[in-house]
Amino acid sequence: MVLSQKFHEAFKGTVERITNPRTVSAFKEKGVLSINEFIVAGDNLVSKCPTWSWELGEPNKRKSYLPMEKQFLITRNVPCLRRAASVEEEYEAAGGEVLLENEDNDGWLATHGKPKETKSDDEENLPSMETIEISKNNTIQSISSYFGGEEEDDIPDMAGYEEVDNVIETDAATLQSTYLVAHEPDDDNILRTRTYDVSITYDKYYQTPRVWLTGYDESRMLLTPENVLEDVSQDHARKTVTIEDHPHLPGKHASVHPCRHGAVMKKIIDVLMSRGVEPEVDKYLFLFLKFVASVIPTIEYDYTLDFDLGSSST
Amino acid sequence: MAGHESRPVLQFAPFQSSVDEGFWHRLSSLKLNKLGIDDSPIPITGFYAPSAHPQVSNYLTLLAESLPTEPCEQSSVATVIRGNRNRCSAPGILYNTNTLEGFHAIDKQSLLKAEAKKVWESIHSGEAEEDSAILSRFLLISFADLKKWSFHYCFAFPALVLDPPATLLDLRPASQYFSIQEAESVSAACNDWRNSSSTADVPFFLLSISSNSHATVRHLKDWEACQHGEQKLLFGFYDPCHLPNNPGWPLRNLLAFICSRWKLEKVHFFCYRENRGFADLGFSLVGEALMSVPQVERLMKGWEDPQHIPSAVGWELNRGKKVPRCISLAKSMDPTRLAISAA
Numbered sequence: 001m002v003l004s005q006k007f008h009e010a011f012k013g014t015v016e017r018i019t020n021p022r023t024v025s026a027f028k029e030k031g032v033l034s035i036n037e038f039i040v041a042g043d044n045l046v047s048k049c050p051t052w053s054w055e056l057g058e059p060n061k062r063k064s065y066l067p068m069e070k071q072f073l074i075t076r077n078v079p080c081l082r083r084a085a086s087v088e089e090e091y092e093a094a095g096g097e098v099l100l101e102n103e104d105n106d107g108w109l110a111t112h113g114k115p116k117e118t119k120s121d122d123e124e125n126l127p128s129m130e131t132i133e134i135s136k137n138n139t140i141q142s143i144s145s146y147f148g149g150e151e152e153d154d155i156p157d158m159a160g161y162e163e164v165d166n167v168i169e170t171d172a173a174t175l176q177s178t179y180l181v182a183h184e185p186d187d188d189n190i191l192r193t194r195t196y197d198v199s200i201t202y203d204k205y206y207q208t209p210r211v212w213l214t215g216y217d218e219s220r221m222l223l224t225p226e227n228v229l230e231d232v233s234q235d236h237a238r239k240t241v242t243i244e245d246h247p248h249l250p251g252k253h254a255s256v257h258p259c260r261h262g263a264v265m266k267k268i269i270d271v272l273m274s275r276g277v278e279p280e281v282d283k284y285l286f287l288f289l290k291f292v293a294s295v296i297p298t299i300e301y302d303y304t305l306d307f308d309l310g311s312s313s314t
Numbered sequence: 315m316a317g318h319e320s321r322p323v324l325q326f327a328p329f330q331s332s333v334d335e336g337f338w339h340r341l342s343s344l345k346l347n348k349l350g351i352d353d354s355p356i357p358i359t360g361f362y363a364p365s366a367h368p369q370v371s372n373y374l375t376l377l378a379e380s381l382p383t384e385p386c387e388q389s390s391v392a393t394v395i396r397g398n399r400n401r402c403s404a405p406g407i408l409y410n411t412n413t414l415e416g417f418h419a420i421d422k423q424s425l426l427k428a429e430a431k432k433v434w435e436s437i438h439s440g441e442a443e444e445d446s447a448i449l450s451r452f453l454l455i456s457f458a459d460l461k462k463w464s465f466h467y468c469f470a471f472p473a474l475v476l477d478p479p480a481t482l483l484d485l486r487p488a489s490q491y492f493s494i495q496e497a498e499s500v501s502a503a504c505n506d507w508r509n510s511s512s513t514a515d516v517p518f519f520l521l522s523i524s525s526n527s528h529a530t531v532r533h534l535k536d537w538e539a540c541q542h543g544e545q546k547l548l549f550g551f552y553d554p555c556h557l558p559n560n561p562g563w564p565l566r567n568l569l570a571f572i573c574s575r576w577k578l579e580k581v582h583f584f585c586y587r588e589n590r591g592f593a594d595l596g597f598s599l600v601g602e603a604l605m606s607v608p609q610v611e612r613l614m615k616g617w618e619d620p621q622h623i624p625s626a627v628g629w630e631l632n633r634g635k636k637v638p639r640c641i642s643l644a645k646s647m648d649p650t651r652l653a654i655s656a657a
Contacts, residue, residue, distance in 0.1 A: 050508070050591030051366055053400045058336065058378060076400065077332075079370040171627045173479040175325040175560050195370055197334075219633055220332040220373055222641060250339040250378070251646040300367065302590045 005242070012205045019204075027281045028273070031266030032207035035065055037281045041209075042073050042200070044282040045289075049302040051075045055199075057248025066202065072248050073200040073285075078301045080194045080215075083230045087298055193218055194231065198301045200285065201247050208261035209285060211292050212246055213254040213299070228254040236295045256295050264291055321481040324603050327555040329362075329374050329452075329471040329563040331630055336378030338458070338465050338643055341410065344381060345458055353416075356382065356408045360452055361401040362517075364552040365587045368597055371562070372554035374404060374452060374471070381408075397511035399591075402552060404450040404517075410458060417457035417466055417638070422629060429453045430472040430626030437571050443535045446518035449567040455638075463644040469630040473566040477624070478606055480569055485559065485601035488584065492523075497595050499529035504550075504586060504593040507531040517552040518568055521584050537576060546582065548600065553585035561585045561599060563628075570624065573605050580604050 026032050033041065046052050054070045056062070062071060197214040215223035215231065225243040232241045232254070240260070246253045268287050272279050279287070289303035349356075358381055360374045409425065411417045433451050436442040442449055456467035489497055500521065507513045513531075520532045523546040531550070532540065540547055549572060555562030565583055572578050585599040632639050644651055 050399060053398055056379070059383075076375065077366070077370060077372055079367050081369060171475060171479075172323050173325055173475070173566070174627060175327045175557075193369060214335075216332065220330060221639070222335060249334075249336055251335040251643070 009244075016204045025281065026207075027284065028269055028279070029266075030207075031262040031264070031269055033202070033209065033281070033284060034207070035202065035204075037284065038202045038209065039067065039070055040282050041284040042070065045073065045285045045303075048286075049075075051078075051302045055248070058250060061248050063202075063204075063247070065204070072202070074197060075199075075301050076197045078196045078198055078299055080196055080231050080299045082298050084233050084296065084298050085230050194223065195220065196231070196299050196301075198299065199246070199249070203258045203261075206258040206261060208258045208265065209288055210258045210261070211256045211296075212249075213296065214249075214251075215254070225252060225254055231296060231298055233295050233297055241295065256292060261288075321483065321604070324480045324482040324601075325560055326473070326563050326566050327371070327557050327560045328628075328630065329450075329554065330371060331360075331376070331454075331469040332373035333376045333467070333641070334378065335643060335646065337376040337380055338641070339647070340378040340381045341408075341456075341458055341465075342460055342463075342647065345410070345460065349410075351412055353410060353412050356410065358382075358406045358408045358454065360404045360406050362404060362450075362552070362554050363400045363402055365554055365556040365562075365597075366589065366591065368556055368589070371556045374450075374469070374554070376454070380406075397514055399508050399514035402515040402517045403447060404452055405448055406452040406454060409453075409455045411455070412457075414457050414459070414466065417455065420455050422455070422468070422470070425453060425455065426470050426472050426626055426628060427623070429470070430474060431623050433472060433474060433567055433626075434623050437567075437574055442571055443575065446516065446534050446568075449518060449571060450564050462642070463647040464640060464642040466638050466640045468632075468638040471563055471628040471630065472626045473563060473628045474570040474624045474626055476570060476573065476605060480603045480605045483580070483602040483604050485561075485599055487558075488595040488598040488600045491600035492595065493527060495527040496523055496529060499523070499527055501593040501595060503529040503531045508588075508593070517564065519550045521548040521550045522546070523548075548582040548584040550584035550586050553587050553598070555585070556587070556597075558599075561601060569603060569605065579606070 025034055025037060027034075027037060042054065046054060052073050052075045055072055055074050056069060057071045062068065195216045197216075199212045199214075200209045201212065203210040213228055213231075215228040217223055217227075228243075229237040229241065236256070240257050241254055242257050243252050244255050245251075246255075265284070265288060268291060269279050272287075286303050289301070293303070358376065360376055360380060362374045363372050365372045407429065409420065411420065429451055433442075433449060436448045451472060453470040453472065454467060455470075456465060458465050488500070492500055500523070503521070507516075507519065513519075516533070518534055520534060520536060520540055521529060522532060522540045523529045525545045549568060551562075551564050551568055553562040554564070561583065562585065565585070568583070569581070572581055580602065582600060582602050585601070586593070587597045587599075588594055589597055629636065646652075
């Protein structure tokens with residue numbers, strides 16, 4: 001972790017300890033939430049989208065300013081079928097709008113895909129050596145060795161221990177190797193379905209919700225933070241999405257940094273109001289999750305879109 | 315067996331496990347602060363829910379809360395957990411060994427048998443009728459290497475084996491099995507069941523449909539009361555599996571239960587699945603299973619003689635192989651590494 005980030009964390013922690021939580025609503029003026037508004041919006045999310053629920057988290061990390069049984073929100077086991085990075089490539093290949101790389105960060109949009117690069121469409125269709133190798137022996141062995149390559153260095157190879165016990169389970173009623181028959185994109189042999197636990201905490205310093213991601217691979221083993229960044233829009237990876245300590249759970253998790261959340265939410269609220277829609281604070285998290293979906297476009301969590309954004313005048 | 319060859323064997327998709335990082339953190343602190351070298355089995359709680367996305371199954375998940383709390387903490391936590399629809403609890407047991415050698419020397423077969431015996435006894439005593447969650451009992455063996463911050467483990471989901479296996483007469487999406495009126499009523503009844511905090515985490519149930527297409531969800535223990543007047547009676551369960559052609563693992567012990575408790579040979583089962591947290595009958599399945607007479611008789615013999623325990627299967631495979639899983643949490647637990655990454 002960068003030193004400046006550490007300093008900021010320490011500073012933020014001190015400010016959080018000595019300031020009182022927000023009690024006056026500034027939802028429309030600043031796009032921020034008071035603690036009570038966070039609870040109201042969270043209750044509404046849980047009731048409309050029951051895959052979300054309130055959690056207690058680690059007892060020693062409990063925040064006294066939040067109700068004990070409503071420390072944070074979580075939805076578990078959310079599928080992520082494709083990598084955000086590959087989706088962006090497809091989008092570019094299809095001639096979508098592309099933010100061109102620019103050192104000064106005042107990037108401009110190219111509306112018909114990336115300007116011609118050396119790579120032509122024909123070349124893209126040529127199979128690479130890797131895919132040839134995988135399709136040549138597309139059996140259980142090849143897939144497990146493929147995963148084996150991704151393994152952490154310090155995890156011992158357990159294959160040496162195989163079959164030391166006497167467990168012989170030949171049972172006609174057990175469906176064999178289910179993870180191979182999972183629904184996967186047909187166009188390649190690589191299993192890509194990751195799953196995510198997505199949680200929303202209340203950030204007392206920024207007075208906004210904050211999103212956290214815990215990723216798992218196909219066999220539900222923890223992903224490294226580096227792997228998680230593949231599922232983040234590449235414009236945001238390592239910039240607005242950082243790896244930090246979760247406020248209620250153990251370990252390091254990827255998080256969308258909340259420093260701009262208030263401003264972005266304020267913009268969304270302004271747009272709604274300009275259309276004559278009166279935004280209601282209990283719908284804050286729906287708007288918020290819709291905005292977060294632009295950062296993590298391939299993680300299919302639920303924020304039910306078919307709701308009315310308040311009393312529309314149209 | 316004669317005459318059964320033409321019918322497919324009912325195959326169940328194995329349960330899959332998922333362990334949250336928090337579970338290993340709490341196990342480590344329990345081991346260091348409380349258990350020491352005491353390696354007696356620890357009762358734990360796993361959590362699961364019906365499959366909620368057509369692409370992924372749900373997992374039997376272990377969280378920090380799966381372990382008993384350390385004495386300093388309040389026991390009120392346990393009461394809060396109940397009623398969470400995304401966390402149906404299943405009772406389990408953890409054998410955590412002190413050495414890697416001990417872990418590999420565990421007699422997995424007899425541990426599985428011992429857990430299967432508990433399931434069988436709960437069926438026999440009628441306990442399973444009152445608290446159906448115990449049909450999904452599970453077993454975890456582990457070795458926590460606290461010097462390297464790595465954890466070796468293996469799950470088993472004991473399932474009583476019907477011999478010969480049950481065969482499948484019919485299996486289709488629930489939306490094709492029910493009439494439109496019935497489907498509406500079934501969805502509404504299931505959503506009510508899932509939304510009520512007293513039943514949200516009750517994973518096995520009866521679904522009865524009266525002749526006027528009105529569906530009711532009831533507890534298993536109401537089976538006797540459902541014997542008159544209802545047009546259709548189905549045995550429902552929260553199905554963690556997402557596959558379109560196979561029911562999930564919890565149905566196995568439910569069928570063994572039905573077969574031995576009520577001596578039924580032919581049953582309709584209902585694999586309850588959801589989309590966005592609501593009943594999805596296009597994704598849920600209804601099937602008809604046939605259990606042969608010798609099966610029932612064999613189980614009956616067992617029923618009279620509780621010492622006779624049906625054989626059991628259920629050790630989880632690791633990527634298709636019979637090897638334990640291993641996770642290294644040095645990055646988040648090793649104080650030296652934490653100090654380096656913080657510098």
